[in-house]
Amino acid sequence: SSATPRWSDGGSPKWKSVLKKARAEGKLVLNGPPELPSTSFAKDFQKDTGIKLVLAAGESGVRGAAMRAQAKANKLSYDLAVGGAGELADMLPQGLLRPVAPQLMLADSTNLLKWKNHAIKYVDSQNKYLLQTTNSRWPVVYVNSSKVDPNSIASWKDLLNPKYKGKIAAYDPRAFAQGLLAAIVFNESFGTSYVRTLYGTQNITYSQDRTQLANWVARGTYDIVIAATPGDIAPFVKQGLPVKPVFPKDGPQFLTGSSSALKQPQNANKTPGPHPNAATVFINWYASKNGQISFTKAMHDISRRLDVPVPKDVPSYLVPAKKLTAIDTFSAPIYGTPLSNTRKVIGQVVR
Amino acid sequence: MQQTSSTITIRALTKRFDGPDVTANAVDDISFDIADGTLVTLLGASGCGKTTTMRMIAGLETPTSGEISIDGAFMYADGGRVNVPVSKRPIGIVFQSYAIWPHMSVFENVAYPLRVRRPRMSKAEVRERTEESLEAVGLAKFSKRPGTALSGGQQQRAALARALIKEPKVLLLDEPLSNLDAKLRDRMREWIREVQQRSGITTICVTHDQEEALGISDRVLLMEDGRIVDSGVPEDIYRRPTSKSAAQFIGIANHVSAVVRDVGSVSALVLDTEHGPLSCSAPAGYSTGEALTVYLRPEDLRLGRAVGDDVAWRGVVRSRVFVGPCWEYYVTMGATDLRVRLYGDAETFEVGDAVHVWPDGSKAIVVRDEEGASIETLAPVAALDD
C-alpha cells in the first residue's frame, strides 16, 4: 500500500484502479502444483503486490474435481489455477474458463520482445485461455546408468528390445497426465504399432506416483522409466545416483510447459471467482519478470521470458536445443484427435 | 384411588417375561395398598416375584398390565400411557445386585443422590451428610476407595447408605441385609427403622430372613408364585397362617394328618393324628370324622424319655443339630420325621434315643384338607393400611 512497486512501473490508471481494488480484496486463491507451498513463491507475490496468495495445494486431481464441481454449482472458491493443460479437454469446452489474455495490461508483461519467439504463448487455439510461461525439453525416458548404458538407447526402437521386458516402468498412461502425453507423442511420431508393442508387450509397470517412479529408476528397481518428472529426478542426481536422461536421435524432441499453464476458472453463470481484481494482478505479475523469476525458481523450470535466467539447479539438458524438430505437448491440437486416438489404443493394450 | 391415606396403591399388577421356558406370570394380578410411613415386608419363596414387584414400583420394569400409584399420583397406568420415569418417582432403592458404581469412590457413590438433587445442596452439606451416612453404615474409613474395592457386605452397606441418604418418600429394599453378619444386621435394621420413622418413609422390604421380616415390619405380605397369598401384622402371620403354603413358608416344618374324633366346647377339638391323639383349639365348624392337617412348629414340640404314656407320641432321635440357642432334633415317627427344637435348659438327647414327643395343642394350626380354599377367600385387595 506504499509506493507503486517497481515491477509494475508505468501501469495505466486502469491498472492502478485494479490494483487498488485487488488490495481491497486482500487475497487470492490459487490452485497450483504441490511444489509451490514450500517455496517462497507466495511470499514473493505478496512482497510485490501486497496481496496475500493462498495456495490451495493438495491432490491436484481432487482439487481439479473440486474446482470443476464448484464452478458448475456457481460456488467457485478458486480464482486461478496453474498447472498442466488438462482443462483443454473439459473446462474449456464447458465454458468454465475465462480468458486470461485481455487481462494482461502492464507494458512489461505484454512486451512481446521480452518473450521467446517474440510471442506470448497460449496453449489453446484461441490464444487467450491457457497462458504457458515456461518451456523445456522433456526427457521422456530416464535410465539407471549402472544398469543400462544411456548411449545404448540410440533409437526409440531400442525401447522395444525384448531384453527390457519387465524392466520398464512408466507413468500410467490411463490417467490424464504426463504418462498419457508421452503415449500421444509416441503415437503421433512413431505410429500406433509402436505404442502397441511398447505398452502391450514390454510388461511395463505403471504408477501414478511421481515419487515412486523416480525412486524406482534411482534404485534400479526398474532400469528404465518413461514420463518421469525431471523435478523428481533432480534430487537423486544431486546426491550422485546414476540416473540419466536419454534422447534417442531418431525422433523429434519433446517440448513441454510443465506446470506453468495459467488459467482462470469461472462459474457456469460466467461470474469469476471471489477475488477477480487480485486475479488480474496475479496474471500480470505472473507474466512479469519478477513473477517468472520466482516461479521458475520454485519449480526448477525454464521461463519463456528472455530476461529471466535459467535457475542454477536446472540441468542443462532441459534447455530446448535450438535446431531440432520438436513436438510441443502443450498445444491444443494434441488434445483433439491425437488424444482420443491414443486413448483408444492405450485402452486396448493397457490392462 | 379408594384410599387417599395410603402411599402406595397397586392394582391388578401383572408382569410376564418373554423368553424360553417361561410358563407363568412372574407377578400375577396383585393388588394391595401400603399406608403412609409404614414398613411392609414382602416375604416369599425364591422366584415368587418379589424383586419383579419392587422393580415395577420403581419403574425399572414395565408392567404387562395393572396400575401403580404413589401418594395418589399414578406412576403407571393405562397400559403405559401414564408412565412416570424412574428419576421422577419419589423412591430410593437397594438393588439385590447392589449396583455400586465401580467408577466412583465409596464417598461419591453415597453422595450421588444428594449431588443430583434440585435445588442444589451446598458442598459442605453434601459432605457432612454423606459422612454421617458412611459413619452410620460403618464405612467411613473406606470413603476414598473405589466402590468395588470392598467386600460383599461392605458394598451392600454402601448401597443401603446411598438409598437412604436422600430420605425418599418410598424406600424399596431388596434383601438389603442378606450379606451382613448378625451384629451388623441388627445395627442396620435399627438404623433403617430410625431413618424411616424420622422422615416418615414408606418402605417395602424384601427379605428371606424370617426373624428380620417379623422383627422389623409393620405388615407382612406373603407372596407365592407371583400372587399374594397372605397378609397381616407379623404376629398374626406367624401365629395364624391362613394357608398351607403360608404355614410351611413361615417355618412350620411339621405337618401331621388327622381326623376329628370329637368336637368339644369352645372350639376345642380332639384329633386322631397319624402319630397319636392330640387336643387342640381350632375355629368352629369342624365336625367329627373330618380330615385335616395339623401344623406344628419345631419349638412347639417337647421331648421326653420314652416311658409308658398313652397321650404322647413315640419316636426315635434320628439326628440332631446344634443351632445356637437350641438343639434341633429330627425324630423319626414311622414314615415321616418331626423336627423338634428344644430351647434353654431342656434335657438333651442322643441319636438313637427312644423319645416321647409332646405336642403343644394350643399352638397347633389346623387347616382343612381341601387345600387352597384359604387362598381363594383372600380378598383381591388386601388393604393393609392401619
Place this chain on the structure above:
Amino acid sequence: MQQTSSTITIRALTKRFDGPDVTANAVDDISFDIADGTLVTLLGASGCGKTTTMRMIAGLETPTSGEISIDGAFMYADGGRVNVPVSKRPIGIVFQSYAIWPHMSVFENVAYPLRVRRPRMSKAEVRERTEESLEAVGLAKFSKRPGTALSGGQQQRAALARALIKEPKVLLLDEPLSNLDAKLRDRMREWIREVQQRSGITTICVTHDQEEALGISDRVLLMEDGRIVDSGVPEDIYRRPTSKSAAQFIGIANHVSAVVRDVGSVSALVLDTEHGPLSCSAPAGYSTGEALTVYLRPEDLRLGRAVGDDVAWRGVVRSRVFVGPCWEYYVTMGATDLRVRLYGDAETFEVGDAVHVWPDGSKAIVVRDEEGASIETLAPVAALDD
C-alpha cells in the same frame, strides 16, 4: 506338611490389597488345617477377610505371602514360585457374586464343569447328571432359560449346582444360601451335606447365618480383621467363646462389667455387676477384687414382674419385637440396655413395664478385662482335624 491327614493346610497366609484407604491387611498371617471330608465354616464380621481367604485357596487371588496346600501338594508356596493354576486345583466354588454366565442357558451353566472335564464324559451322562442337579436345586423347569433370566435366589441355586456337579475334592462356598428362603435353605443345606458326605468333599463355607454355621459345620473358624481369633466345634464356640469379640460376634449381645466379690469352691464366683449381684461358674484363677466382663446371651436372661427381691436386677421394658419363636425385649438398666429373649410360653410384657431380670449364672461367660489376651494365647496353628 505336618499332618498328612488334612486336606487343606494354610500357613502364614497374608493378603494386602493396594489402593487408597487401605490401612490393614485383608488377611493377616492366618494358619490352619482342615481335615479330610469335613465341613468348616468361616464366620466373621463383614469385611473381615473371609472371601479373600477363600479366593486365595481357589487361586483367584495371589497371596502376599504364605503357603497353601491341598492334599499334601503345594498350591501356592515360595512367594509364587509354586502356584498351581485355578483350573488345576481340585476345587469347586460358589461366588458371593454368583458369576452365572449370561451367554449360556441354565442347563449349560450347570453342565459346564462336566463338559470341560478330561477325560470326556458322554453326552448322555452329562445330560443325566445335570438334570439331576437341576432337579435337586429346583431349577429343572428353567433349564432352557438364559442364565441371567432368573431371580436372585434362582441364580444362587444355579451357582450352587454348578459348583457341586463335578464333586470336587474341595468345595468353597461363599455365602451360598444368602438369598434363599428358610425352607429352601434347609433343603439346600441338606443337599450340600448329602453330596459332601457321599463324596467325602472337604468344604469351606462362609456364612453370616449363625444358625447355619452352627447347624451345618463340623468346625467353625472365627475371623476378625483378617485374623483367626477362635476355632472349635460349633457348640464350643457358642458356649465358650475365648475372646470378647468372639463372644460378641456369636450373638451374645449383653455385656456387663463386674468385680469379683468372692471366689467360691469349684470355680464358682460371686460377682458385683453394674446391675446387681451374680453368681456364676468360671475357670479358676480369679481373685477377689479383679475386674472382668460378663457376657450374657439374650436367651439366658429371664424376666419377671418387679417385686422386691435383692438378687434380681431391675429395669424397665423400653421396646419389644416379635421375632417368630420368641419375643425380644430391650430392657433399660440405667445407662445401658439388656436384650432379653423369651421363648415358649413365657409371660409377655408391655413397653414401660418395670421388670426384674434374672441372669442364668451357669451360662454366663466371664472374660478378664485385659482384653485381647485370649487372642494372644491362640496357638498360631489351630489344628482342626479330628
Place this chain on the structure above:
Amino acid sequence: MSSAAGRVSSAWHARPGRHTGAGRVVWGIVLCVVVGVFTVLPAAWVIINSFNSAPPGDSFAFSTDGWSDIFSDPTTVKSIGYTFLLSLRIPIAMAIALAMTWAIVRMDLPARKFIERCLWLAFFLPALPVTLGWLLLADPDYGLINKLLHSLPLLGGVTLSITSVAGIMWVYISLTTVPIMVILLSASLRQIDASYEEASEASGASVPKTMRRVTFRLLLPAILTALVAGFITSLEVFEVEQILGTPVGIRVYSTQIFSYVGSVPPLYAQALALGTLFFFVLLVIAVAYQIQVKRAGAHATMTGSGSRVARRPRTRAAYVVSGLMLLYIAIGVALPVIVLILGSFSKLFGFFFIDSPWTTAHWSQVLHSSDFTTAARNSVIVGLGVGIVGTLLYALLAWTMVRTRIWGRSLIGVMVWLPWAIPGVLAGVAWLVIFLRVPGLSSLYGTLTPLVIVLVVKGLPLGTQMLRTSVEQVSEDLEAAARASGAGFARTFRTVTLPLISPMVVSVFMILFMTSMRDVSSVVLLAPPETRTLSLLMFSYATSGQLESSAVIGVMLAVLAMFVAGFASRIGLRMNMGQEA
C-alpha cells in the same frame, strides 16, 4: 450377591410417550430419517450415478456403459480377486489381536503399558513413509534385512519379500489392523467382570478353554464388530498395495476405482459402478452382522457387584509372553519408527549409504515454514472437534439403540454401516456434490462445517457399533441406580454411562481424532481452499517428491497424537477410578 447381575430385563427407560406404541414409532422414524440422510443419501447418489454418463453436476444422462465397461475389463476381476485374498489378513490379525488383548488386559505383563503405548504409536504412524521404510528393509533386491539374511551362513537362501501378498498383509497387520483391534477389544475386555472367567477356571476349564468358551463368547459382539469393520476397511484401502503391489502386479479393487476417478475426464460411471458392487458386498455383510449380533445376544458383563478386573500373577509365562510381544513390537513398530526418523534426517529418503547422508535441513525447513504452525493448529482443531462431537453423538446413538425400544433399531444398525459402503474417493465426490447442490446444506459450503459433518459421518460405523457393544456390557441396574437417585437422563449419561464405558470412549475418540487428522481428500474437497492441515502438508511434500519433509511431518503427527492419546486416557482414567492406571 449380584443376583440380578446382567439380568436380561426389559427397558426401564420408560419415558412417557417414548415407550408407548406411538412414541416408539415416531421417535424411531425421526431417528431413522436423521441417520438415513447422512448415510443413505451418499450411497443412493453412488448407485444412481453409476448409470449416469454425464459428469457429476451435469444433468443426468442414462447409460449402462459404466457397468458394461467394468465387466469387460479383466483387470477388474483380477483386482477383486486380490482384494479378497488380501482381506484374509483380517482373520489372521484378529487371532493375533485376541491373544495380545487378553494378555494385555488379563495378565500382569512386564512392560504392559509400554506395549500398549507402542500399539497406539503404530496406529499413529503415517502409512506412506512407513511403507517406503518397509520397502527399504525388505525389498527382495536391496532390502537391508535381506542383505543381512544373505550374509548369514545358514540362511543364505532365504529372502523376505515385502512386495508380495504376504508382505502387504504384514504391513497392514503391523501398522493398522492389529493395533486398532487391540485398542478396541481391550477396551471391551476391560468391561468384562473377571469373575466369569474365574468361574470357568474354577470349573476346571484351562485358560485357553476358558478364553474360547467364556471370554471370547462374551466378547463376541465386539469381535464381530471389529471383524466387519476390519474387513470393510480392507476393501477400501489401497495405499500400501499401490506402493508394494504395483511392481509385482498386485492391483486391488479400490486402486481401480482410484484410477477411474483419476482419469481426465474422470470415468465416474465406471468408478461408481464398481463402488456400487462394493456397496452390495457391504450391505450383505451389514445385514449378516446385524443378524449375528442379534443371535449372539447382549450380555451385561459389567455388573453392580464388585466387578474386578483381576490380573493373573506375574509368572514366568508373563515374561515369555511379554518378550514375544516386545519382539513383535521391535519388528512391527520400532523398526518402521526408526526408518521414519532416519528418513526425516536423511538427505534422500531411503538412501542411507550415499556420502554424508544426514541433514537436519528438512526439520528446520518444515518447522520454520509459516504453514506448519497453522497446519498443526488446524489439524488439532479438526481432530478434537470431530473427535469430541463424533464420540458424543455415537455414544448417544449407541445408547438409544441399546436401551430404548424405539422402532427401527435394526434398520439403524444396518444404516450406520453405510458411510463405509462407498470407497473414500467416491464418497468425497458424492459429498462435494451434495454440499454444493442440496439446498440448505449448500449454504454451509465454504465453512469448516461440511468437513466436520463428513468426518463425523465417516467415523459413524466403527464408533457407533463399538460403543453399542460397550453400552450393552453395562448392567442396566447401574444406570437404574442413578435414575432412582433422582438423576435425569443427561446426568445419568454423563456421570454413569460415559464413565463406565470410558475405555471404549477414549479408544473411539482417539481413532476418530487420528482418522480426522489424517484425512486429505475430504479436506481438499470440502474445506475452504486455504485450509491447511498437517496431513495436507505431508501429502503435498510427498507428491512433490519431498519425502524427507513428509517424514518430518509424519513424525510430528505421531508425536502430537501420542500426546493427545496420553491426555485422553488420563481424562478417561479420571472419569473412572475403578479402572487401573
